[in-house]
Amino acid sequence: MPVHNRNLHIIDTTLREGEQFARAHFSLQQKLEIARLLDAFGVEYIETTSPVASPQSDHDLRALVALNLSARILTHTRCNLDDVRRAVACGAQGVNLLFATSSVLRSASHGLGIGQILEEAARCIAFLQAANVEVRFSCEDAFRSDAADLFRIYTAVDALGVNRVGIADTVGIATPREVEQLVGHVRAAVRCDIEFHGHNDGGCAIANAYAAVLAGATHIDTTVLGIGERNGITSLSGLIARLYLSNPELVTRYNLPLLGSLDALVAEIVGVEIPFNSCITGQTAFTHKAGLHTNAVLRDPRAYEALDPQVFGRARDVLLGHRLTGRNAITHRAQLLGLDLPEATLKAITQQIKARADEHPLTDAEVDALLMAQVLPGDAAVVPPSAQVSFISK
Ligand code: HCA
Ligand code: CU
Numbered sequence: 001m002p003v004h005n006r007n008l009h010i011i012d013t014t015l016r017e018g019e020q021f022a023r024a025h026f027s028l029q030q031k032l033e034i035a036r037l038l039d040a041f042g043v044e045y046i047e048t049t050s051p052v053a054s055p056q057s058d059h060d061l062r063a064l065v066a067l068n069l070s071a072r073i074l075t076h077t078r079c080n081l082d083d084v085r086r087a088v089a090c091g092a093q094g095v096n097l098l099f100a101t102s103s104v105l106r107s108a109s110h111g112l113g114i115g116q117i118l119e120e121a122a123r124c125i126a127f128l129q130a131a132n133v134e135v136r137f138s139c140e141d142a143f144r145s146d147a148a149d150l151f152r153i154y155t156a157v158d159a160l161g162v163n164r165v166g167i168a169d170t171v172g173i174a175t176p177r178e179v180e181q182l183v184g185h186v187r188a189a190v191r192c193d194i195e196f197h198g199h200n201d202g203g204c205a206i207a208n209a210y211a212a213v214l215a216g217a218t219h220i221d222t223t224v225l226g227i228g229e230r231n232g233i234t235s236l237s238g239l240i241a242r243l244y245l246s247n248p249e250l251v252t253r254y255n256l257p258l259l260g261s262l263d264a265l266v267a268e269i270v271g272v273e274i275p276f277n278s279c280i281t282g283q284t285a286f287t288h289k290a291g292l293h294t295n296a297v298l299r300d301p302r303a304y305e306a307l308d309p310q311v312f313g314r315a316r317d318v319l320l321g322h323r324l325t326g327r328n329a330i331t332h333r334a335q336l337l338g339l340d341l342p343e344a345t346l347k348a349i350t351q352q353i354k355a356r357a358d359e360h361p362l363t364d365a366e367v368d369a370l371l372m373a374q375v376l377p378g379d380a381a382v383v384p385p386s387a388q389v390s391f392i393s394k
Contacts, residue, residue, distance in 0.1 A: 007218055008213060008218060008219075008220065008243075008250060009044040009045060009218060009219045009220070010043040010044055010045070010219075010220055010222055010236070010239070011043070011044070011045040011046075011047055011074065011096075011195065011219050011220065011221050011222070012038050012043040012045065012046055012047065012071075012221075012222050012223065012224070012236060013046075013047040013076070013197075013221050013222070013223055013228075013233075014034055014038070014046075014223040014224045014227065014236075014266060015031055015034060015035065015046060015047065015048045015049065015064070016047040016048050016049045016050075016075075016076045017047070017197075017221065017223050017227075017228040017229065017232075017233055018223040018224065018227045018228055018266070019049050020228055020229045021223075021227035021228055021229070021232065021270060023227075023270045023271055023272065024227060024269075024270050026269065028056070028059070028060050028063055030269050031048075031060050031063075031064060032063065032064065032067065033265065034224070034262075034265065034266060034269070035064055035067060035069060035071070035073075036067065036069070037258065037261060037262050037265060038071060038224075038262065039067075039069040039070055039071045040255060040258055041236075041254055041255050041258040041259065041262060042070075042071075042253060042254040042255055043071055043222075043236075043254075044071060044072065045071055045072050045073075045074050045094070045219070046064070046069070046071045046072070046073055046074065047074045047075070047076055047096060047221070048060070048061050048064055048073060048074065048075045048076070048092075049061075049075070049076065050075055050076055050077045050078070050083060050086075050087070051075060051086045051087060051089075051090045051092075052077070052082070052083050052086050058086065058090060061073070061075055061087075061090040061091075061092065062090050062091060065090065065091035065092065065093070066091075072093040072094055072134070073091075073092060073093050073094075074092060074093065074094040074095065074096050074134070074136075075087045075090070075092040075094075075095060075096070076095075076096045076098060077095055077096070077097060077098070078097075078098060078099075079097045079098065079099045079117070079120050079121055079124050079137070080120060080124065081123055081124060081127060084097070084124045084127055084128060085127070087133075088127075088128070088131045088133055092133065093133065093134060094133060094134030094135065094136070094163070095124075095128055095133055095134070095135055095136070096136045096138060096166065096195075097121070097124055097125075097135065097136060097137045097138065098138050098140050098166070098168075099117050099120070099121065099137070099138070099139060099140060099153075100139075100140040100141055101114070101117065101139040101140065101141060101142065101145040101146075101149055101150060101153060102140075102141035102142075102144040102145040102146075103145075103146070104141070104144060105140060105141045105144075105170075114149050114152060114153065117153065118152075118153065118156050118157075121137055121153070121156070121157055121160070122156075122160060125137065125157065125160045125161070125162055126160075129161065134163045135162050135163055136162060136163060136164045136165065136166050136195055137153075137157040137162050137165055137166065138165065138166025138167070138168055138195065138197070139153055139154070139165075139166065139167065139168065140168050140170050141168065141170040141171065142167045142168055142169065142170075142182065143169050143170075143171075143173055143174045143178065143182065144170075144171070144173070147185075150186075151185075151186075151189055154186055154189060154190055155189055155190060158189075158190035158191055158192050161192075162192055163192060163193060164192050164193035164194060164195050164218065164219060165186065165190060165192060165193075165194055165195070166194075166195040166196075166197060167182060167183060167186060167194065167195070167196050167197070167212070167217075168196075168197040168198075169196075169197065169198040169199055169208060170197075170199060171199060171201060172198065172199030172200050172201025172202050172204070172205065172230075172231075173201065173202060174198065174202075174204065174208055175202075175204060175208075176204060176207045176208055176210070176211035177211070179196070179198070179208045179211040179212050179215070180211040180212075180214060180215045181215075182215075183196060183211070183212045183215035183216060183217050184215040184216065187215060187216035187217075193218040193219060194212075194216060194217045194218055194219070195217065195218070195219035195220070195221065196208070196209060196212035196213075196217040196219070196220055196221065197221040197233065198212070198221075198233060198234050199228065199229070199230065199231075199232070199233050200226060200231050200232050200233060200234070201230060201231060205226065205232070205233050205234040205235070205238070206234050206235065206238035206239060206241075206242050206279070207242075208234070209221075209222070209234040209239050209242070210239070210242045210243070210246070213243070220234065220239060221233060221234065222234050222235060222236040222238075222239050223235065223236065224236050224237075224262050224263060224265075224266040225237075225263055225266050225267060225270075225272070225274065225275070225278065226238065227266065227270060235278065235279070236259070236262065237259050237262075237263060237278055237279050237280045237281045238278070238279045240254065240256070240259060240279075240280065241279035241280050241307060242279070244256075244307065244311075245306055245307065248311075256311055256312050256313070257311075257312055257313025258313075259280055259281055259312055259313075260280075260281050260312065260313060260314065263278060263281040264281075280307065280312050280314070281312075281314075284317075285307075285309075285314070286305065286307075286309040286314050286315065286316045286317060287316075287317040287318075287319060288304060288316070288317070288318050288319065289319045289322065289324055290324045290326075291324055291325055291326020291327070291328070291329065292326070294318045294319075294325070294326055294328065294329040295326050295328040295329065297316070297318065298318065298328060298329065298332050301316060318332075319361075320333055320353070320362075320364060320367045321353055321357055321361050321362025321363060321364065321366060321367045322357045322361045322362075323354050323357040323358050325350065325353055325354060325357070326350070327346055327347055327350045330346055330349055330350045330353065330367070330371070331346050333367060333368070333371065334346060334371050337368060337371055337372065339371055339372070339374065339375060341371070341374055341375075345374055349370055349371060349374070352370065353367060353370065
């Protein structure tokens with residue numbers, strides 16, 4: 001098992017990166033509700049939209065700070081004194097400074113050279129330190145930035161005493177191997193903590209966050225459901241699943257059963273379903289279907305479950321009424337119903353279900369009715385007429 005950094009912090013940025021999701025428009029009440037639930041879950045930091053973004057953003061940041069949560073409230077600002085002053089005036093407990101360092105973004109965005117970036121950074125960092133506010137400096141688009149530029153900046157801001165540097169895969173192009181290499185090199189070059197922020201354009205956001213952890217990152221950015229610009233960033237439930245699978249101790253301090261409530265809350269607010277393939281919280285994340293799987297899972301859930309649903313407040317589901325079903329699953333169901341049916345009967349019912357399910361899947365109630373009909377063939381109250389008739393007619 002790889003060596004893990006146990007000094008790991010989650011910076012949830014649903015209220016900043018997540019607000020950049022195309023469908024997001026959080027009211028103050030919704031921000032407060034999300035923040036309270038994130039805090040109850042136990043994330044160490046909550047990152048918010050810059051107070052200079054709009055009058056409401058300023059107001060909301062103050063209200064979030066006033067909640068007095070255990071999670072520290074960060075805000076994310078451009079690296080200039082006006083923005084940083086406003087962040088401090090709003091009571092932010094930390095400021096996540098950002099500067100674009102790749103040549104493509106430098107020319108499309110601010111047009112400054114590395115020397116000028118460093119001058120601005122020094123002014124903002126000194127101001128925040130004097131205000132006793134935690135400070136991070138991040139290089140936007142780090143994976144398309146010139147390595148010499150990156151290291152010049154990271155070592156300079158480290159020498160200025162920032163709490164951490166940020167490495168952002170802004171356009172989601174990095175692979176886990178590249179993340180491990182870059183974070184590893186930064187780890188060797190600076191003394192401060194390291195934050196990683198990874199987008200999911202290439203489908204690697206969770207894997208990249210995990211690679212960053214392996215290479216020594218101390219802070220990982222997530223959002224609930226992974227929402228963010230374009231198709232988003234590392235999802236909170238994805239990071240938790242990945243860490244848990246490597247070493248459950250990395251995440252036992254979090255209130256794991258709240259993951260489902262967090263995903264459901266944010267899904268409802270932004271008007272999407274929880275994606276079926278969400279780690280832990282997807283509707284079918286603990287559903288077993290094919291006969292081979294259900295047979296083994298009913299004997300020992302670990303056969304096809306790397307994650308224990310109970311740990312996350314979820315329940316296992318075994319699907320019965322479909323064409324891939326198996327005799328063991330049907331036998332198990334009969335036992336749950338208290339029926340002691342001969343093997344030949346169970347075999348015949350299984351075949352019956354498969355044949356009927358070729359047209360459309362049966363509900364659990366229909367499967368139960370078929371089983372009950374074996375002992376109560378005449379009881380219409382237990383056996384729905386449709387099930388009874390079709391069973392007899394075949
Ligand atoms: C942004 C860019 C950002 C910043 C990440 C960071 C990115 O939308 O402002 O501050 O480390 O992906 O580069 O989200
Ligand atoms: Cu981002």
